[in-house]
Amino acid sequence: MSAVTDAVPVNPPAHPVVQSVRDSLVIAKRNLIRMSRIPEMVIFGLIQPIMFVVLFSYVFGGSMNIGGTTDPSVYREFLMAGIFAQTVTFATAGAGAGIADDMHKGLIDRFRSLPMARGAVLTGRTLADLVQTALTVFVLAIVALLVGWRTHTSVGEVLAAFALLLLLGYAFTWVGALIGLSVRTPEAATSGGLIWLFPVTFISNAFVDSSRMTPWLQHVADWNPFSATVQACRKLFGNPGVSPSDAWPMVHPVWASLIYSVLIVLIFRTLAVRKYRSAAA
């Protein structure tokens, strides 16, 4: 086994940023390969939002008052921004469960014993999730068009709305990463990653007109980061039901959505990377 003692060509030490990008891409590729080998996960990730579109629009469709009308087709247009936003946030649970699983299987130990960039394992995972989220949103948009959803603005505005959605999803995967590193089992990460999403997505303007909520709930909904993205999407899509509230995030939803998402990334990335460095499987 002479090869064991042979010197192996290794890159000269790179700039930390270059190394971080390179390592993150290696990990992202690994996670994308995994996803392609577990297609069920991707498919279930698609079925759920499609079911929501169909259920919400046909079950709630006739009884929801949006901007003074209960016309189901108006509710359908109103609903889509909410469903898109909810769908991207569900990527959180996948990221959390994946990272908890890596910890459980000892892979995080292996990665931590390698001379690689510290944040790369988590960044790579969140990037792979972003790709999956984009794919899900794309399929969902097609389904939405089929059930009658339309945009009434320029292509640029529509693309900006999707960019904000993906940014929100990306931000939420960092919350999932932190949850995944904090729990003991992948199962706990899945349920722990989902539970908190229900209040966040329901105490918002996503599915109902928040101006009809009791005042304190409306206040929470207006300042909910999730609502800001939904409001921004409705505005950028030209869909009905834009909240008339005069809370700052509702008046400037595009800025609010951008600022909220960037803040979530900065805060939760810092916390998650710190947790990763001391993670004990």
Next chain:
Amino acid sequence: MPGAIYAEGLVKTFGDVKALDGVDLDVPEGTVLGLLGPNGAGKTTTVRCLTTLLRPDRGRAVVAGVDVLKHPNDVRRSIGLSGQFAAVDEYLTGRENLQMVGRLYQMRAKAAKARAAELLEQFDLADAADRPAKTYSGGMRRRLDLAAALVVSPPVMFMDEPTTGLDPRNRQLLWDVIKRLVSGGTTLLLTTQYLEEADHLAHDIAVVDHGRVIARGTSDQLKARTGGERVEVVVHERDDMPAASEVLRGFGKGDTTVEEHMRKLTVPVTGGAKLLAEVIRELDTRGIEIDDIGLRRPTLDDVFLSLTGHVAEAKDASDEQEPGQKAAKEAAK
């Protein structure tokens, strides 16, 4: 000058469990240290401290000439780790796993690819190289895990219970790999629950219990302390015991222990199987009928018994379980 692996006074506490209680180690370059101890002794915690995965509460460690606590990332360039449980991505193929690890050791893509192919060949995994690791047997996963630890041919290697839970054939295969590795000059710290394994692979053995090194020496030195090999005979007729005792005295290297009620006689010997055959022949010649006879080699239990006066605790099969089950068991404690 400290060796390739050096530790001084490592202490690590988890809640009220003192996992390490002042571990000192010194492994000269190019040698193998066997860290021998029962389940829960602190072997894995020691390895995790030395491989930068865990920060000890107190103590100092130097690996490959670099201070582990001050420059963990420089240490990582010089070490390979094969943890207690095979850490391979089961949805990736063997080849993809090794290429990924190569890239993360900062190898160029082409070099990582070539190295992966070479290792798959060496570890007898070439045929399974392009199948997801999920389809591998336990032994194959272990080999893949070990190959991953060897991607950059690190000068210092750590292996945590590399053969626990493997069948004899796979154990032998892994022993061969480890021996070749060591003959190439790698410094190795290996943990094990089996004296036989430490005996086979290690130059020096450190026995750990309750987070401390309670004895160190070569395997011969340890065995000498435990009385080495013994022949045990159970005779059929109680009346034959004096005659049998006389036979054993002729072959033995010490006093014969007699357990009357069990008709059992034990005597320390040297000479192994060949001597055992002679004992049997001699007993036969004298017409002494025997129920059972055997050569007993010292086990971890014997070493423990002689060092601590108690047998190794908690030496159960839990390490052979999947990490999930182990975690569940620990959570239940």
